[in-house]
Amino acid sequence: MKRYQALADDIARSIRQGLLRPGQRLPSVRETRAARGVSAATVFQAYYLLEAQGLVQPRPRSGYYVRAAPEPLPPEPDAASAPDGESRPVDVSALVFEVLESAMAREVVPLGSAFLSPALFPLARLGRAMAHEAVHLDPRSTVDDLTPGKSELRRHIALRYRVEGVDLGAGDLVICNGAIEALNLCIAATTRPGDAVLVESPCFYVALQTLERYGLRAVEVPTHPREGIDLGALDAAIRRHAPKACWLMTRFQNPLGASLPEAKTRELVELLARHELPLIEDDVYGELHFGAQRPRPAKAFDTRGLVLHCSSFSKTLAPGYRIGWAAPGRYAQQVARLKLTHTLATCVPAQLAIARYLQRGSYERHLRGLRKTLAQQQAAYLRAVAQHFPAGTRVTRPDGGYFLWIELPPDRDALWIQRQAAQRGISVAPGPIFSAHRGYRHCLRLNYGHPLDDRVDAGLRVLGELSAARSG
Amino acid sequence: MKRYQALADDIARSIRQGLLRPGQRLPSVRETRAARGVSAATVFQAYYLLEAQGLVQPRPRSGYYVRAAPEPLPPEPDAASAPDGESRPVDVSALVFEVLESAMAREVVPLGSAFLSPALFPLARLGRAMAHEAVHLDPRSTVDDLTPGKSELRRHIALRYRVEGVDLGAGDLVICNGAIEALNLCIAATTRPGDAVLVESPCFYVALQTLERYGLRAVEVPTHPREGIDLGALDAAIRRHAPKACWLMTRFQNPLGASLPEAKTRELVELLARHELPLIEDDVYGELHFGAQRPRPAKAFDTRGLVLHCSSFSKTLAPGYRIGWAAPGRYAQQVARLKLTHTLATCVPAQLAIARYLQRGSYERHLRGLRKTLAQQQAAYLRAVAQHFPAGTRVTRPDGGYFLWIELPPDRDALWIQRQAAQRGISVAPGPIFSAHRGYRHCLRLNYGHPLDDRVDAGLRVLGELSAARSG
Structure with missing residues (x-):
């Protein structure tokens, strides 16, 4: 654990134990430095973290103060999912499209969106890099x-x-048109129509749609909302279904926010290698970690070339540029050849623009700021959920990414809530789109990637009210 | 026929009849204007056309002169192809990749390339449009x-x-990542694995590779090197094989350069409509017509929404930008939804850059220049083929695009020629990659999209020598 985290933990404990009371001022940075023998930067980082956790708040030109006793947060979901273990053809696309298409207009409150607020990206700076590359493009570089x-x-x-x-x-x-193309090529390289593929339950709906399009069967594997896929259940599913690939999001999984701890990630890779089973690793949220503890992706432990790792800049730097990539291990030639007949190539000026931006070295600073913003927004959204949602609600507190997974009381109907909300200009992603068996009927995925302004807060209040009603 | 064409035809006739002799100066523009009562622009256009046809040549500050009696050009192929009419699964991809990968290095003589010389495009002007759009990008436009x-x-x-x-x-x-993505989505929208699809014979190898990847069967239909697919044979193939789609290049077909005359295009659309059969129309070369006679695409005659028309800017304006599109008729929603799970979206700054360039209105002027350059290059390549290739060679003279189709004497082996040429740093596209039944063993496709400099001329001489040898 980093120093600033240890310091923040101590202060948080003091607040919980009542040693520091609501409204009380925290010791100044100078005092804390002296008392702890740490740097000013460490103290600032600790205070920022406490602020993100909703425990303290700054007052201009005065310092940090303990917040009024916060609403207690709803509990986290604590059990792994329990899908039925069957393999089945996928038929979710029509439902997913219906939900997505109702959420696309600019004026809709984007709680169901899959995207971050585009205002969070350094688009002007990236645009200057692109301007340079576009004007100086070597014609031969287009070929x-x-x-x-x-x-x-x-x-x-x-x-x-x-x-x-x-x-x-x-x-x-292999550079691709976003991670979505990379994932498509990796699934095409490892499977044939009719094959079974293992996925988390719940899992990202585009994974399900892709399986549907390729005529593949999905086997949903029990997944814990914090620790990710259950390895025992995974092993059993491999023995039962003889799948041809496993498609997982190892870090900050969409929709749960689950992350495999490092030891478990290593075990996962070893387990799949024993079965000679390729792992398609969708890692688009890996850079958006809040803690100093950053679990490495499965690719880090891949000694056999069996991990087809995919990611992109769309969630971290350059939405709209459509630049992603695959690191397909032993499937590299197949993936490159599939790319040739799939889209041939990826926009050259966009590739060069990002290369130039990375060369300039401001990506790390941007990422640090983005992570901090997202951690703060998560805390704010959690407080709003605590305030607006009914008793019996559970909600995740992921260590990264920008999704909350909400479990409502079991008699609630997320599809009804979604349709009612859509009529009021609010989008939300209902649980059943994340499952081939259309489970998770009482669950919602909330995007906290947009600043929690009054409009969003009002949207959350409406969702809370709809979640409190016992549906239609 | 346009005035300048009529004028050029008259002069060409005079040259053929010996009224104008080699080395003789053409009348000046002023004289011809007066004699014919036409504008100076018409005279210039006529003289340019004669130059492109290799009949006259300019001398600086002096005027146009009749060329020394040119080598007579080899005859055109004059018979439609005669594939066996069977439906078969496709298995050409490995061969195609082998050929393509041997042709990719920058130093290879690009006679087998599928691309135009990138120096022919207004990349600097387009780059300035992109620079403007990238720097002023509205973040919301990325979503x-x-x-x-x-x-x-x-x-x-x-x-x-x-x-x-x-x-x-x-x-x-629907905007796509190049025409290749558009074509992929259209084939996915209209077929299921195992279905038969009608294609020209020979046809573009990426069409065959795509059928292979989707598990489709190809039925090759007899195709005339000038007038395109045989409609009687097409009708018979539909009755015999009950295909689910027909995939054609109606204008300046790759590899033959064939174009359907307008009346035949209309008949094609009516024939397919009678069978309720969708037509996937790959029209990426349509803008590269040399004559004033510009046959309209099949989409122009589509009253039933059955034509899925695809094209791009990659061959005409912006290689490397990867901007294409589909106009999928009644399949529009399906194609848009497939796009969402295929690559989600297309590079936004590249789209906006091209929109801005088109808005500025210089595209037509660029296209006029490009067409003229390609017509001149075709004439130069035809003369080189006449000079270097053996007796018995036939070669097409397409009215657009940038490919020549060469038929060698029937005992020659294009795959042997291709391999020998590759070892000498020269690429060429051998006939069998354009056919599911690996026919056209004595045929080559030549790209004339690069200026015919000494290096290219030496490459053509080597190809001619290899074509004269009776192979290994």
Whole structure:
């Protein structure tokens, strides 16, 4: 644990134990430095973290104060899901499209959106990088490196992985039109129509739609809302269904926010390797971690080339640029060839713009700010859920990403809530779109990636009211 | 026929009849204007056309002169292909990749390339449009219009179709990552694995690879090298195989360069409509016509929403930007939904850059220049083929696009020629990659989209020598 976290934990404990009371001022940065023998930066980080946790609040030119006793937060869901263990063809697409299409207008309150607020990205700075690259584009660069993508971009991405402890080189990567294309190519490289694929339960609806489109069968595996997929259940499902691939989000899973701890990630890779089973790892939220504890992706432990790791810049830097990638391990040639007939290549100026931005070195600073903003927004949304939602509600507190998973009392109907909310200009993602068996009828996924302004707060209040009603 | 064409035809006749002799100067523009009562522009256009046809050449500050009697050009192929009429699963991808991968290095003579010389595009001007859009990007525009694509771009594309006599609105279009994605989505929207699809014989290898990837069966239909697919044979194939789609390139077909005359295009659409059979129309070369006679695409005659028309800017304006589109008729919603799970969206700054470039109105001028360059390059390549290739060679003279189709004497082996040429740093596309039954073993496709410099001329000489040898 980092120093600032240890300090924040101590102060949080003092608040809980009543040693620091609501309205009381925290010791100044100078006092705390002296008392603890730590740097000013550490004290600031600790205070920011406490603020994000909703325990303290700053007052201008005065310091940090203990907040009035907060509403106690609803409990976290604490049990792994229990899907029925069957393999089944997927038929969710029509429902998903119905829900998505009702959520697309700009004026809708975006609680059901899959995207972050686009205002959170350094689009102007990135635009200047693109302006430079577009005007100075070497015509030959529009034809070189067509299918794997520009080598300068692949080098920067590989370097970031190395820093994280993942041994990848530029030659291991295929640049794609967003992670969605990368995932499509990886599933096409590892399966044939009719094959079974293991997924988390609940899981991201685009994974289900992709299985549906490729004529694959889904096997949903029990998944814990904090610790991710159940490895015992995974092993049993492999033995029972002889699947051809496993498709997981190991870090800050959509919709649960679950993350596999590092030891469990390693076990997962070993388990799948024993079965020679490829793992398609969707890691688009991996960079959005709040804690210093950043579990490494499964790819870090892949010694056999069986992990097809996919990610993108769409959630972290450059929405709309559509730049993602696959690191497909032993399937690299197959994925590159599929890419050629799928879309041939990825927008060259967009690739070069991101390469230039990364070269300039401001990505880390941007990510630090984005993580802090998201941690603060999570805390604010949790407080609003505590305030607006009925008794019996449970809600996750993920360590990253930008989704909350809400379990309502079991007699509530998320599809009814979603339709009622849509009529009032509020979007929300209902549980059944995250499951091939249309389970999770009493669950909602909330996006906290937009600032909690009055409009969003009013939207949350409406969702809370609809969740309190015993439906139609 | 336009005035300048009539004038050029008259002069060409005079040259053939010996009224104008090699080395003789053509009348000056002023003289011809006066004699014919036409504008200077008409005279210039006629002289340019004669130059493109290789009949006259300019001398600086002096005028146009009749060329020394040119080598007579090899004859055109004059018979439609005669595939066996069977339906078969496709298995060409490995061969195609082998050929493509041997042709990718920058130093290879690009006679087998599928691309134009990137130096032919207004990349600097387009880059300035992109620079403007990237720097002024409205963050919300990265999320709006995600799946169909930016409305400003769709409006410009639709407007261009209207001018051409194709009744399309912005709402009929889905922007894609190049025409390849558009074609993929259209084939996915109209077929299921195991279905039969009708294609031209020979046809573009990416069409075959796509059928292979989707588990479809190909039925190759006899196709004439100038007039395109044989409608009688098409009708018979529909009755015999009950296909689910027909995938054609109606204008400047790759690899033959064939174009359906307008009346035949209309008949094609009516024939398919009688069978309720969707037509996937790949029209990426449609803008690259040399004659004033510009046959309209099949989409122009589609009253039933059965034509899924696809095109892009990759061959005409913006290679590397990866902007294409589909106009899928009655399949529009299906294609848009498939797009969402295929790649979600298309690079936003690239879309806005092209929209801005089109808005500025320089696209028509660029296209006129490009068409003229390609017509001149075709003439130069034809002369080189006449010079270097063996007796018995036939070669097409398409009215647009940038491919020549060469038929060698029947005992020659294009795959042997391709491998020998590859070892000498020269690429060429061998006939068998354009056919599910691996026919056209004595045929080659030549790209004339690069200026015929000494290096290219030497490459053509080597190909001619290999074609003269009776192979390994």
